[in-house]
Amino acid sequence: MNQTIVVKVGTSSLTQPGNGQLALSTIANIVETLTRLRACGYGVVLVTSGAVGVGCARLGLKSRPQTMALKQAVAAVGQGRLMRVYDDLFTTLQQPIAQVLISRRDFVQRSCYVNAYGTFQELLRLGVIPVVNENDTVAVEELKFGDNDTLSALVASLIEADWLFLLTDVDRLYSADPRQVPDAQPISLVTRIEELEELQVQTGDAGSQWGTGGMVTKITAAKIATSAGVRTVITEGKRPENIEKILQGEPLGTQFEAQPRTDNARKRWIAYSLVPTGKIYLDNGAVTAICQGGKSLLAAGISRIEGDFRPSDAVRLCDSNEVEIARGLVNYSSNELQQIRGHKSEEIPVILGYEGADTVVHRDNLVLLVSAGAKVESSGG
Numbered sequence: 237m238n239q240t241i242v243v244k245v246g247t248s249s250l251t252q253p254g255n256g257q258l259a260l261s262t263i264a265n266i267v268e269t270l271t272r273l274r275a276c277g278y279g280v281v282l283v284t285s286g287a288v289g290v291g292c293a294r295l296g297l298k299s300r301p302q303t304m305a306l307k308q309a310v311a312a313v314g315q316g317r318l319m320r321v322y323d324d325l326f327t328t329l330q331q332p333i334a335q336v337l338i339s340r341r342d343f344v345q346r347s348c349y350v351n352a353y354g355t356f357q358e359l360l361r362l363g364v365i366p367v368v369n370e371n372d373t374v375a376v377e378e379l380k381f382g383d384n385d386t387l388s389a390l391v392a393s394l395i396e397a398d399w400l401f402l403l404t405d406v407d408r409l410y411s412a413d414p415r416q417v418p419d420a421q422p423i424s425l426v427t428r429i430e431e432l433e434e435l436q437v438q439t440g441d442a443g444s445q446w447g448t449g450g451m452v453t454k455i456t457a458a459k460i461a462t463s464a465g466v467r468t469v470i471t472e473g474k475r476p477e478n479i480e481k482i483l484q485g486e487p488l489g490t491q492f493e494a495q496p497r498t499d500n501a502r503k504r505w506i507a508y509s510l511v512p513t514g515k516i517y518l519d520n521g522a523v524t525a526i527c528q529g530g531k532s533l534l535a536a537g538i539s540r541i542e543g544d545f546r547p548s549d550a551v552r553l554c555d556s557n558e559v560e561i562a563r564g565l566v567n568y569s570s571n572e573l574q575q576i577r578g579h580k581s582e583e584i585p586v587i588l589g590y591e592g593a594d595t596v597v598h599r600d601n602l603v604l605l606v607s608a609g610a611k612v613e614s615s616g617g
C-alpha cells in the first residue's frame with residue numbers, strides 16, 4: 237500500500253528573516269518536492285503556517301500581534317494570500333490542492349473528527365494535496381491548537397500517516413538552541429522521547445521572530461505522532477528535497493522512531509484530541525492496577541481531585557508525584573468524585589443516594605501515556 241506523509245512548514249521557513257516577506261524560492265522548492273512525491277505515489281498532506289506572518293507583511297506590521305482579535309484579523313488577511321501563492325505554484329505543476337482549515341473544536345467533537353477523516357481519505361484518493369492550517373480567525377483562546385506542530389501531529393494521527401516531517405529553520409534538533417549555545421550537540425535519532433528529558437535537551441519555547449513555540453512544540457508533536465505509529469523527522473525547510481533522501485533511508489535531520497500502534501483510533505482521539513478539564517490523583521495501588529494490570533479506575537484508588545468536570549469529560553490521571561500516567565473519559569462529575577473518592581464501589585449508591593457506574597474510568601475509555609525503554613543517539617556533525 238502507498239505511504240502517506242504529512243509535511244508541516246513553519247513561518248520561519250516560509251518567510252524571509254528581517255522583512256517577513258515570503259521566501260518564494262523555498263516555497264517553490266517545497267511545492268516541487270511535494271508534487272514529485274505525489275507523482276511517485278505517496279499520499280501527501282501539507283500543514284502550513286504563515287497566515288499571521290504573511291498578513292503582517294501585507295499590512296506592514298513589524299512584529300507578531302499580541303492581542304487575540306488582532307492576530308485573528310491579520311490571519312484572515314494572510315491566509316488568502318498564502319493559498320493564492322500555493323495554488324499558483326501547484327497549478328503550474330498541474331497538482332490539485334485543497335484548503336482545509338481546522339479548529340480545535342472540530343477535533344474535540346467526535347462526529348467532526350470522524351468526518352474530517354473521511355474528507356482527508358477522499359482528497360487523498362482523488363490525488364489532491366490537502367493544504368491545512370488552523371482556522372485562526374474563528375479560534376477561541378480556551379480551545380485552539382495554538383501551534384501547527386501539534387495540529388500536524390494530530391492530523392498525522394487522524395489519517396494514520398507513515399511519516400510526519402516538521403520543516404523549520406534549523407537542520408535538526410540539538411542538545412540546546414544552537415543560536416544561543418554554539419557548541420550544542422546535534423541529535424540524529426530518538427528511539428523514545430523520554431530520553432530527551434534524561435539527556436536534559438533544552439528546547440526553549442521562544443521560537444524565531446515569526447515562529448511560535450520553538451522546539452518545545454515540535455517535541456510535543458513528535459510525542460503525539462510517534463505514539464500514533466508515525467515516524468517523525470525535524471529537518472530544514474530550505475532543503476525540502478531532503479524529504480526524498482530521508483524516505484530513501486538517509487539519516488538526515490532528527491528522526492524519531494515510531495512506536496507500535498497499540499491504541500485504536502478512538503483511544504488516540506481520547507489521548508490527544510480531547511482537552512482534559514480536570515486531574516485525578518491515584519494511590520500507588522491504582523497506578524499499578526492501571527499500568528500493569530490493564531484495569532479500570534475505581535473510586536477506592538483515588539486520593540485527590542482537581543478541576544471542575546462533568547461525566548464524559550476527558551481527565552488526566554496522575555500518580556503521587558504529579559506525573560500524568562493516563563487519560564480517560566470519566567463516569568462521574570468532580571462533585572460526585574469528591575464524595576466517593578477512597579470508597580469501595582458497593583458504597584457508592586449509599587453515599588450518592590443513587591446507582592452509579594461501577595468504574596470511575598472504564599479501561600475501554602482509558603489510555604496509558606507512559607511507555608518503556610529509551611535511547612537517543614548523537615551524531616558527529
Ligand SMILES: Nc1ncnc2c1ncn2[C@@H]1O[C@H](COP(=O)(O)OP(=O)(O)O)[C@@H](O)[C@H]1O
Nearest residue numbers: 246247248404410412413440443444447448450
Ligand atoms: N534544542 C534546540 N535545537 C534546535 N533548535 C532550537 C532548540 N531550542 C530552541 N530552538 C529554536 O527553535 C527555532 C525553531 O522554532 P520556530 O521558530 O517556532 O520554528 P517554526 O516557525 O519552523 O515552527 C530555531 O530557530 C531555534 O533557534
Ligand SMILES: N[C@@H](CCC(=O)OP(=O)(O)O)C(=O)O
Nearest residue numbers: 247285286287288383384448
Ligand atoms: N496558524 C498560524 C500558525 C502558528 C504557528 O504554529 O506558527 P509556526 O511556529 O511558525 O509553525 C499561522 O498560520 O500563522
